[in-house]
Amino acid sequence: LTKEMIESGQWKGKNFKPFNFKSKGRLEQRSGHLHPLMQLRSEFRQIFLEMGFTEMPTNNFIESAFWNFDALFQPQKHPARDAQDTFYVADPAKTITVPEDYLERVKKTHTVGGYGSTGYQSDWSRDEANKNLLRTHTTAVSARMLYRLAQEGFKPVKYFSIDRVFRNETLDATHLAEFHQLEGVVADYNLSVKNLMGVIKAFFEKIGITKLRFKPAYNPYTEPSMEIFSFHEGLKKWVEVGNSGMFRPEMLRPMGIPENITVAAWGLSLERPAMIMYEINNIRELVGPRVKM
Numbered sequence: 001l002t003k004e005m006i007e008s009g010q011w012k013g014k015n016f017k018p019f020n021f022k023s024k025g026r027l028e029q030r031s032g033h034l035h036p037l038m039q040l041r042s043e044f045r046q047i048f049l050e051m052g053f054t055e056m057p058t059n060n061f062i063e064s065a066f067w068n069f070d071a072l073f074q075p076q077k078h079p080a081r082d083a084q085d086t087f088y089v090a091d092p093a094k095t096i097t098v099p100e101d102y103l104e105r106v107k108k109t110h111t112v113g114g115y116g117s118t119g120y121q122s123d124w125s126r127d128e129a130n131k132n133l134l135r136t137h138t139t140a141v142s143a144r145m146l147y148r149l150a151q152e153g154f155k156p157v158k159y160f161s162i163d164r165v166f167r168n169e170t171l172d173a174t175h176l177a178e179f180h181q182l183e184g185v186v187a188d189y190n191l192s193v194k195n196l197m198g199v200i201k202a203f204f205e206k207i208g209i210t211k212l213r214f215k216p217a218y219n220p221y222t223e224p225s226m227e228i229f230s231f232h233e234g235l236k237k238w239v240e241v242g243n244s245g246m247f248r249p250e251m252l253r254p255m256g257i258p259e260n261i262t263v264a265a266w267g268l269s270l271e272r273p274a275m276i277m278y279e280i281n282n283i284r285e286l287v288g289p290r291v292k293m
């Protein structure tokens with residue numbers, strides 16, 4: 001049966017067999033599917049939601065050095081702030097607005113300290129804090145959210161973020177210049193390290209990781225800080241599965257977070273677990289122009 005037969009009326013003299021509505025289409029209908037990383041991201045998002053965490057708004061890849069570093073009490077001379085570790089943005093180069101009174105408290109905490117801290121006893125430059133960059137961690141978003149929480153009237157919260165972060169690192173088989181960071185933040189009255197370890201244990205249990213060990217570590221914005229390790233039965237070795245700590249008073253107090261409030265936080269990536277779960281050795285198999293499906 002053709003268009004011409006229908007238009008000319010020739011179809012009238014022909015015999016047609018009944019249309020078989022049950023016949024399969026000619027081509028196997030391949031349905032779409034999520035990229036493995038996006039699949040894992042939604043699984044982790046579900047875990048955080050089940051644990052009562054609220055997702056933070058991470059829809060700003062470009063961040064101010066103020067929120068990415070200074071608000072976190074990360075010193076202006078810290079190597080992580082150098083251009084070989086951080087992507088600075090040329091245009092727009094400068095942050096437009098930061099709450100002036102808060103900026104002054106941050107400047108004071110960096111220079112002479114306060115809240116029991118001696119600070120860094122070094123100069124602090126507003127120009128340095130006003131630089132725009134590609135965020136190096138979603139902890140910058142945690143800082144924004146904790147500041148807003150303090151300003152709007154503190155109440156206990158559980159926040160999480162899962163999104164892209166950017167580091168000007170040397171590329172190799174397991175490192176690209178960007179990765180996805182997951183971060184969990186719990187702010188409540190008098191939380192301690194035991195609560196931090198407990199929530200981390202509960203989180204990792206949901207992805208089948210049970211044997212955890214915590215190793216003292218250092219982050220400029222948390223004290224104490226701990227690296228998190230788990231014994232991987234498949235790989236028969238201890239694998240670092242994340243980092244964690246209690247946000248320092250030098251970060252929280254200038255925001256206006258009350259004295260008796262402490263904030264526990266931890267972070268991990270999406271790519272590392274994805275590579276282990278999908279047994280991928282080169283990260284380019286996971287992301288990049290030729291993704292094997």
Ligand SMILES: COC[C@@H]1[C@H](c2ccc(C#Cc3ccccc3)cc2)[C@@H]2CN(C(=O)Nc3ccc(OC4CC4)cc3)C[C@@H](O)[C@@H](O)CN12
Binds near residue numbers: 207240241
């Ligand atoms: C530049 O690299 C940073 C990234 C990334 C990372 C590290 C730290 C944080 C953080 C944090 C933090 C600390 C304190 C307060 C707030 C946030 C976030 C991501 C992973 C963190 N890591 C990491 O994801 N490892 C990991 C996680 C899960 C996992 O699942 C199992 C198989 C099923 C396996 C491995 C640890 C290492 O891979 C590390 O070498 C690489 N890290």
